[in-house]
Amino acid sequence: MTDLTRLTAAETAAKIASGETSAVEVAQAHLDRIAAIDEKVHAFLHVDTDGALAAARAVDDKRARGEKLGPLAGVPLALKDIFTTEGVPTTVGSKILEGWIPPYDATVTKRLKAAGIVILGKTNMDEFAMGSSTENSAYGPTSNPWDLTRIPGGSGGGSSAALASFQAPLAIGTDTGGSIRQPAAVTGTVGVKPTYGGVSRYGMVAFSSSLDQGGPCARTVLDAALLHEAIAGHDPLDSTSIDAPVPPVVEAARNGDVKGLRVGVVKEFAGEGYQAGVMQRFNESVELLRELGAEVVELSCPSFSYALAAYYLIAPSECSSNLARFDGLRYGLRTGDDGTRSAEEVTSLTREAGFGPEVKRRIMLGTYALSSGYYDAYYGSAQKVRTLITRDFERAFTDVDVLVSPTTPTTAFPIGERADDPMAMYLADLCTIPANLAGNAAMSLPCGLAPEDGLPVGLQIIAPALADDRLYRVGAAVEAAFTARWGHPLLEEAPTL
Amino acid sequence: MTVTEDLVSYEDALAAYDPVMGLEVHVELGTKTKMFCGCSTELGAPPNSQTCPTCLGLPGSLPVVNAVGVESAVKIGLALNCEIAEWCRFARKNYFYPDMPKNFQTSQYDEPIAFNGYLDVEVDGETFRVEIERAHMEEDTGKSTHIGGATGRIHGAQHSLLDYNRAGIPLIEIVTKPIVGAGAKAPEVAKAYVAELRELIKTLGVSEARMEMGQMRCDVNLSLRPIGEEKFGTRSETKNVNSLRSVERAVRFEIQRHAAVLSAGGKIVQETRHFHEEHGSTTSGRIKEEAEDYRYFPEPDLVPVAPPREWVEELRAGLPELPRVRRMRLQAEWGISDHEMQSVLNAGAIDSIVATIDAGAPADQARKWWMGELARRANESGTDLAAMPISAAQVARVCALVAEGTLNDKLARQVIEAVLLGEGDPDQVVEQRGLAIVSDDSALGAAVDDAIAANPAVADKVRDGKVAAAGALVGAVMKATRGQADAARARELILERLGVQG
Numbered sequence: 001m002t003d004l005t006r007l008t009a010a011e012t013a014a015k016i017a018s019g020e021t022s023a024v025e026v027a028q029a030h031l032d033r034i035a036a037i038d039e040k041v042h043a044f045l046h047v048d049t050d051g052a053l054a055a056a057r058a059v060d061d062k063r064a065r066g067e068k069l070g071p072l073a074g075v076p077l078a079l080k081d082i083f084t085t086e087g088v089p090t091t092v093g094s095k096i097l098e099g100w101i102p103p104y105d106a107t108v109t110k111r112l113k114a115a116g117i118v119i120l121g122k123t124n125m126d127e128f129a130m131g132s133s134t135e136n137s138a139y140g141p142t143s144n145p146w147d148l149t150r151i152p153g154g155s156g157g158g159s160s161a162a163l164a165s166f167q168a169p170l171a172i173g174t175d176t177g178g179s180i181r182q183p184a185a186v187t188g189t190v191g192v193k194p195t196y197g198g199v200s201r202y203g204m205v206a207f208s209s210s211l212d213q214g215g216p217c218a219r220t221v222l223d224a225a226l227l228h229e230a231i232a233g234h235d236p237l238d239s240t241s242i243d244a245p246v247p248p249v250v251e252a253a254r255n256g257d258v259k260g261l262r263v264g265v266v267k268e269f270a271g272e273g274y275q276a277g278v279m280q281r282f283n284e285s286v287e288l289l290r291e292l293g294a295e296v297v298e299l300s301c302p303s304f305s306y307a308l309a310a311y312y313l314i315a316p317s318e319c320s321s322n323l324a325r326f327d328g329l330r331y332g333l334r335t336g337d338d339g340t341r342s343a344e345e346v347t348s349l350t351r352e353a354g355f356g357p358e359v360k361r362r363i364m365l366g367t368y369a370l371s372s373g374y375y376d377a378y379y380g381s382a383q384k385v386r387t388l389i390t391r392d393f394e395r396a397f398t399d400v401d402v403l404v405s406p407t408t409p410t411t412a413f414p415i416g417e418r419a420d421d422p423m424a425m426y427l428a429d430l431c432t433i434p435a436n437l438a439g440n441a442a443m444s445l446p447c448g449l450a451p452e453d454g455l456p457v458g459l460q461i462i463a464p465a466l467a468d469d470r471l472y473r474v475g476a477a478v479e480a481a482f483t484a485r486w487g488h489p490l491l492e493e494a495p496t497l
Numbered sequence: 498m499t500v501t502e503d504l505v506s507y508e509d510a511l512a513a514y515d516p517v518m519g520l521e522v523h524v525e526l527g528t529k530t531k532m533f534c535g536c537s538t539e540l541g542a543p544p545n546s547q548t549c550p551t552c553l554g555l556p557g558s559l560p561v562v563n564a565v566g567v568e569s570a571v572k573i574g575l576a577l578n579c580e581i582a583e584w585c586r587f588a589r590k591n592y593f594y595p596d597m598p599k600n601f602q603t604s605q606y607d608e609p610i611a612f613n614g615y616l617d618v619e620v621d622g623e624t625f626r627v628e629i630e631r632a633h634m635e636e637d638t639g640k641s642t643h644i645g646g647a648t649g650r651i652h653g654a655q656h657s658l659l660d661y662n663r664a665g666i667p668l669i670e671i672v673t674k675p676i677v678g679a680g681a682k683a684p685e686v687a688k689a690y691v692a693e694l695r696e697l698i699k700t701l702g703v704s705e706a707r708m709e710m711g712q713m714r715c716d717v718n719l720s721l722r723p724i725g726e727e728k729f730g731t732r733s734e735t736k737n738v739n740s741l742r743s744v745e746r747a748v749r750f751e752i753q754r755h756a757a758v759l760s761a762g763g764k765i766v767q768e769t770r771h772f773h774e775e776h777g778s779t780t781s782g783r784i785k786e787e788a789e790d791y792r793y794f795p796e797p798d799l800v801p802v803a804p805p806r807e808w809v810e811e812l813r814a815g816l817p818e819l820p821r822v823r824r825m826r827l828q829a830e831w832g833i834s835d836h837e838m839q840s841v842l843n844a845g846a847i848d849s850i851v852a853t854i855d856a857g858a859p860a861d862q863a864r865k866w867w868m869g870e871l872a873r874r875a876n877e878s879g880t881d882l883a884a885m886p887i888s889a890a891q892v893a894r895v896c897a898l899v900a901e902g903t904l905n906d907k908l909a910r911q912v913i914e915a916v917l918l919g920e921g922d923p924d925q926v927v928e929q930r931g932l933a934i935v936s937d938d939s940a941l942g943a944a945v946d947d948a949i950a951a952n953p954a955v956a957d958k959v960r961d962g963k964v965a966a967a968g969a970l971v972g973a974v975m976k977a978t979r980g981q982a983d984a985a986r987a988r989e990l991i992l993e994r995l996g997v998q999g
Binding site for chain 1 (some may be wrong): 553554555556557558559560561565589591593595598599600601651657659790791793795797798799800861
């Protein structure tokens with residue numbers, strides 16, 4: 001009998017639709033897998049066994065009634081614990097929301113449910129999506145299935161680890177500075193940050209509103225495209241949601257092709273700090289694109305050098321305001337309310353106990369950057385850099401169709417290595433941040449293992465805003481060529497756990 | 498509460514100092530739903546029954562701008578002669594307070610939707626132009642009720658109750674430029690401005706602007722500078738001055754208080770102050786040692802508002818006749834003096850008079866009844882004229898009954914009294930109370946005969962040709978009929994009976 005957890009989402013959906021297996025069987029297989037191995041990985045913060053089985057049963061019933069099933073009906077999914085789920089805990093990886101049961105579903109949650117996708121549970125993450133290793137989770141770190149002593153990336157390390165350890169064929173992440181793409185890169189999975197506004201942010205707990213973007217995570221480009229289509233599209237509840245048709249991502253993923261495509265290699269994404277094996281696999285990817293018929297040019301985006309600095313002013317500024325609501329008065333943690341303390345003292349004690357050090361660091365950075373007298377020098381300058389980066393992209397996209405780079409300068413680093421060095425941690429997002437600042441679409445997909453450590457390397461593809469389909473067309477072509485070259489998908493080489 | 502402030506007399510204060518004012522008025526818009534979510538704005542609902550994830554600021558929730566709110570803001574801006582921004586954004590005003598769910602208020606900062614306008618107001622027949630700095634959109638906070646403290650404020654309270662029904666209700670904040678040159682009339686100018694603004698808001702139909710319901714709230718900023726000095730003094734900010742009378746009193750009190758401090762060589766502390774209705778005084782609130790830092794930045798959850806020019810022009814063309822223009826038109830139509838018009842305004846009678854005219858009454862008659870009998874009764878009972886339990890149509894009917902001779906003024910007053918007592922429409926009252934003028938000869942004839950019989954001496958005088966003496970007999974007839982007789986007809990009958998030509 002086939003191991004239902006090793007199938008792609010597309011294969012799983014087909015088997016359920018044909019009656020070869022049932023959604024309940026598929027859900028149960030994944031729940032069993034979670035029960036067997038998640039102790040080692042710690043991808044999930046909450047497993048919703050009853051909810052998952054009920055959702056699966058609903059799909060099976062629907063099929064039994066002869067109703068048409070959606071393209072991902074019955075496929076299990078791991079949902080990042082940043083999306084609200086009615087009746088199911090949502091912690092955002094923070095103690096401050098411990099025990100909070102949201103009274104409403106995020107738009108993404110609603111759309112997943114409407115598509116018949118079976119939500120297995122909520123995945124671990126860096127607290128409030130602040131981090132690149134999932135070590136900042138208040139509930140303990142997640143391990144990389146390739147090497148349990150290493151980080152699975154972050155902030156969406158729970159989602160990427162769930163995929164790489166075959167606990168779920170699909171996952172949802174959010175990407176503020178690389179939190180979908182960097183975890184995908186270091187776990188050998190596929191992750192897409194759609195164009196800003198492509199996927200509704202309603203019900204997605206905000207870190208940095210102008211940068212946050214939910215998106216699909218999967219083990220194949222096609223699966224990511226199917227999931228992308230299920231969650232994307234205009235939402236009247238999110239003012240920043242784009243009111244335009246979803247780009248034809250599934251069609252693109254089914255028709256991988258780079259012939260005649262103009263590909264730009266950004267000079268600034270190389271040099272000091274980039275691991276040799278990462279650059280080697282990246283260069284091979286560029287070579288592969290050329291062999292597949294793409295025209296490769298090197299170009300410069302000079303403002304990208306300032307992207308990290310701008311990001312670490314804008315994101316903390318917005319977070320300092322977004323996180324102000326966590327005051328212990330209305331929901332979540334409340335500390336020190338013994339009847340003798342003022343509301344102000346209780347709020348202060350709650351925040352002291354409820355926020356971790358990285359969250360506090362960013363709230364303080366942001367509060368400072370927005371202060372009168374400093375606003376222009378910090379937040380104001382950062383916004384100008386943001387404009388310059390957008391212009392660099394615009395200029396680049398007049399010459400090329402997509403840009404490529406390594407997704408992250410290094411492979412997965414050991415848990416604990418950068419925990420006390422925020423600057424080193426921040427560098428993990430060096431290549432991913434510019435796309436957030438400009439609102440472009442970007443993807444990370446596996447391009448091999450670094451020779452020196454045998455760990456996955458990610459190739460980043462960046463497309464202009466609203467051209468998300470280009471990512472899938474290029475990604476599918478690269479994926480097919482690499483899989484043919486390797487003789488199997490990269491994840492086959494991961495430990496089975 | 499005892500007020501220990503030293504004050505100098507108002508006259509002395511104005512002899513030495515020139516007051517500068519700034520008025521900030523918050524108006525709750527009368528939209529059906531809140532500014533950033535679909536919750537109802539209906540007043541009086543049970544606490545927290547009109548809330549949703551967005552107006553409760555739950556994690557993950559997002560705002561969506563209420564288009565009617567924007568339209569109302571543009572209308573207010575246009576009516577205040579403002580420029581309307583071609584492109585503007587919301588901004589977050591960050592500060593902590595338990596009744597503010599997100600711990601920031603979604604407001605506007607350096608890009609208000611309307612700016613650079615003015616509002617002309619009349620004080621003692623003189624026009625005073627109040628310049629408008631800006632009008633911007635924002636959301637209201639929830640409402641706290643602090644239990645157990647002596648002051649009703651959060652400090653010292655045992656616990657507080659929070660009602661978020663009001664959180665997210667659209668507000669327009671209208672800020673004046675510094676109002677200079679009002680001199681001794683500053684309190685009246687402030688009051689006239691708020692009154693005019695209230696009329697304007699009501700006329701636009703964007704809010705009922707009922708100050709007693711908190712739908713319109715005023716903050717009064719005031720400073721004094723020595724006469725002849727250019728530089729403004731340090732200001733105090735008196736918060737939540739919520740009636741027209743209070744606005745006037747707050748300005749007057751602060752002028753006297755500032756003058757006392759400054760004359761004694763002291764310094765005014767920049768602070769917020771609380772206004773106390775019962776004494777007409779203010780007391781120190783929060784001292785602003787340094788300007789509070791709200792860390793404003795553009796609201797990233799909302800897209801910019803860019804009102805199309807054609808739409809703005811459509812709104813401008815569709816504005817109703819504004820209160821001041823209307824007043825000038827009515828005064829001209831009615832042909833009355835400034836003084837008479839002022840009395841009508843002071844009595845709050847203008848809308849009632851217009852409605853009565855619209856219901857068919859001649860202007861002078863409508864004015865006469867509202868400004869006379871009804872104003873007197875409203876005054877006696879301490880009721881607003883507009884709130885008197887009589888409709889414009891009923892007053893118009895009384896006018897008609899007088900005009901057709903069914904009632905005289907005395908009877909009309911009785912009819913009005915009965916209508917006010919809830920006895921029904923004028924016609925019903927006339928019927929039930931039997932108040933119509935008696936002009937029918939047989940009914941009147943008996944009364945005339947009685948009067949002649951009871952006053953033989955007077956009757957003789959009349960017979961002798963002293964026709965003027967007939968007045969006394971008419972009086973007797975009127976008395977006997979309790980005023981219901983048609984006096985002219987009674988006179989005719991008396992003269993006829995006594996064989997005299999009238």
